[in-house]
Amino acid sequence: MFQQLSQRISDVFRSFTGTDKITDAMLQQGAVSLRNALRDADVAESVTDQLLQQFNEKALNQAVVSGAKASDVLVKLFHDNLIEVLGKDDDFSLKLSKKPAIIMLVGLQGAGKTTFAARLAKQLKKDHSSKCLLTSLDVYRPAAMDQLATLAQQADVDCFPATPDQTPDSIAKNAMERAKSESYDVLILDTAGRMHVNDDMMAECRQLQQVCKPCEILFVIDSMTGQDAANNAKAFNDQLALTGAVLTKTDGDSRGGAALSVRQVTGKPIKYMTTGEHLDDLDNFQPERIASQILGMGDIVSLVKQFENKVDQEKTKKMAKKLLKSGDFDFNDLAAQLEQMASLGGMKGILSKLPNLGGQLPMEMLEKKLDSASFDHIAVMIRSMTPQERAFPTLVMNVKSRQKRIMSGSGRSQKEFKAMLKQFQRMQKMAAKFKGKNMMNMMGKMSDLFGGQR
Ligand SMILES: Nc1nc2c(ncn2[C@@H]2O[C@H](COP(=O)(O)OP(=O)(O)OP(=O)(O)O)[C@@H](O)[C@H]2O)c(=O)[nH]1
Ligand SMILES: [Mg+2]
The missing domain is CATH 1.20.120.140 (SRP54, nucleotide-binding domain)
Structure with a gap:
């Protein structure tokens, strides 16, 4: 979709x-x-x-x-x-304040009302232990009542029997009586759809609304409806004061427009989406998920958010200033770089969030190279240095006794220590080269160094 x-x-x-x-x-x-x-x-x-x-x-x-x-x-x-x-801030819950709470489903022919009725009853029974009664008000299509009865049986919920010779509102009244006398929590009314929005259908729905006073009137719409979605949604909303919508067949090859149109035109929450042929293919509507799907950009959005939240801009600026001045790069700077990279999930995290890169890069090889443990080891070694050592790297480079102390203090081997120093020196060189240039470019280049290290 x-x-x-x-x-x-x-x-x-x-x-x-x-x-x-x-x-x-x-x-x-x-x-x-x-x-x-x-x-x-x-x-x-x-x-x-x-x-x-x-x-x-x-x-x-x-x-x-x-x-x-x-x-x-x-x-x-x-x-x-x-x-x-x-509808980020929409209230997606059903308002079922009365007993029985009546939910009326409306929408065009084939939208998915009848199947949704059974799915919803099954879910309410399972998740809320609600006692649900279903009834079909479709007196026009002979098979419609049988279809609902069969689905109700599959969902293991009760279906109020009716015959096509009755009027929709008399069936609804009888079903309400039954729901009341037998203490049902919820009564779901499945109405008849029409090919197009027309006066008969709207008049019938309005009549039912008056008779039943539903807690919820849900507009069921096929996600493949296309350009008509906005007009249809508007027609139903104007006549019936909908309380919400249900987007069906999101598993199909739809182009996404219906979801946007329905929500924007009606201003009512899309409360559910159906995602397949089975009774259990029912989901709460999730704007975040749909929006990300619409954009389909991998996790690029979350990466940008992380940049905004986590890259400490002040710290970056301070560091840039210092580099501008002297081109110096000490162990404090290295620690700060590591911290920023770690906050973005390390190199692996950064790479995996870039769209379309996943397929092109040999991820397995990268995973081996980008072992985040090496970041941690370097950080531990830096923490084992004194403040002077961090600020004046030559003390560490030239004094063997200091090196030994740092190794034993951090519990890292000589090999790891040497690798860390090599890494540091490469970064120092790079920092000198980048004197005055964009910090984030530099960070990127440094990340390359980590990637190419082993
Ligand atoms: N693939 C897929 N098919 C669905 C979904 N929801 C409903 N359908 C199918 O769509 C067809 C129409 O569904 P119904 O529930 O009968 O539609 P309706 O709104 O009751 O139609 P009328 O009673 O004629 O107005 C059925 O074959 C359903 O199985 C869905 O989420 N995914
Ligand atoms: Mg139907």
Whole structure:
């Protein structure tokens, strides 16, 4: 699901490199491609307008943190915006305050109402020990009532029997009576769908709403609905005051637009998604997961977040200043580098988060080379040095007795100690070369050194 949108959006963002701020020109340039990508992903025009407007407002003048690319920052901002549009702060729980609590399912033909009814009952029974009763109000399609009865049996929940010669609201009234007298916690009403939104269907649904006063009216929509999703959602929401939506068939080859459109147009939470043919293929809707899937950029978003949160910018600046001045690099600097790299999950962590790199790199070989234990060993050896030794590396390089003390204090072998010194000297040389240059570049180069070490 969502693959086409993700590919397009990542293509749009990949072209932005080498800047320290998101500019209006970049957003303008990106907007055309983004608009096309969203349209091709079946996001409705009106929804695209709102989405891009929100995005531009948030993105303009955003700083590109050192070490990140403009495209990374844009991806992260777009991702955050998607999460918001998909309902980050929504309340996804069902409001089942009455007994019996009535849940009414509405939506077009074939959307997945009947199968969702059985899935939901099964889940409520399992997770909340709710006593559920199902009933079909579909008096138009002869097989509809049998279909629900069969699914209810599979889900091991009760189904209120009805016949097609009754009216939908008389069936609903009878089912409510039964639910009340037999102390059911929940009654789920499965309504009849129509090919298109029409007045008959809406009138019937409104009538049912008045008779049953449901706690929840859930709009069930096929995720492959495409451009019509926004219009359909609007029609149902205007007439019925929906309490939420259910996105079905997310296992199919959909282009992702329906989820965005439904949430944005109705303003109601998408409470569930169904992910397959089986009764258990029911999930709570997760905006973060869907937004990341939409972007499909590996863990690039979390990497950018980590850069922002964990790279101590002050520390980096201080170090850069010092290097600018003297090109000096001591053991304190090495310790600080290691700490920053460790906070990003070490080299392995950094590499594994970069999109598309995983497939191209011989990960097994890298894993051997990037043994994080060697970082830890170096850190221990530095901790065993005195403050003077850390600040004046020559003391360590030239005085054998100090070396011995550090080795025994840290419990590392002579071989490890020598390797550490070699590493340190390489980094010192590199620091001299990088005098006055970008710290994050330097960090990257230093990481290369670690990678090439063994
Ligand atoms: N692959 C897949 N198929 C699904 C999913 N949800 C429902 N279906 C299938 O979609 C078809 C239609 O589902 P129904 O539950 O009958 O749809 P409905 O909304 O009740 O349709 P009407 O009663 O005609 O209005 C059935 O064949 C379901 O098995 C899903 O998440 N994934
Ligand atoms: Mg049905």
